[in-house]
Amino acid sequence: xxxxxxxxxxxxxxxxxxxxxxxxxxxxxxxxxxxxxxxxxxxxxxxxxxxxxxxxxxxxxxxxxxxxxxxxxxxxxxxxxxxxxxxxxxxxxxxxxxxxx
Numbered sequence: 552x553x554x555x556x557x558x559x560x561x562x563x564x565x566x567x568x569x570x571x572x573x574x575x576x577x578x579x580x581x582x583x584x585x586x587x588x589x590x591x592x593x594x595x596x597x598x599x600x601x602x603x604x605x606x607x608x609x610x611x612x613x614x615x616x617x618x619x620x621x622x623x624x625x626x627x628x629x630x631x632x633x634x635x636x637x638x639x640x641x642x643x644x645x646x647x648x649x650x651x652x
Contacts, residue, residue: 553611555618556602557626560594565626567619569611573602601630 554573558566558580566588570576579586580597591597605611618626 553605553608554602555605555611555614557600557618557630558591558597559600560591560597562594564594565600565623566591566594566597567615567626569608569615571608573599601633 553569553571555569556567556573556576558568558577560566566580568576568588577597577599580588580591581595583592603611603614605614618629
């Protein structure tokens with residue numbers, strides 16, 4: 552699997568990328584190693600705020616290219632909607648689990 556992702560930097564800016572190992576890539580971004588993106592070196596720590604899963608690297612790269620062209624306000628809206636939907640989904644699952652106990 553491949554991922555398109557966005558991280559929020561310590562200065563509140565957003566950085567977009569793609570990877571095949573999301574957890575490892577976020578750790579690399581927060582490290583001082585050579586695999587950390589130059590843009591992020593003075594903006595650490597970063598926090599994962601959004602991700603999408605794709606079956607091919609080409610699709611993940613296409614999505615990265617698409618979103619990088621958006622204004623920050625559009626990216627923030629995508630993150631906001633994703634967080635609201637996820638929050639509602641978690642609440643629904645918790646309610647269903649409480650009924651089955």
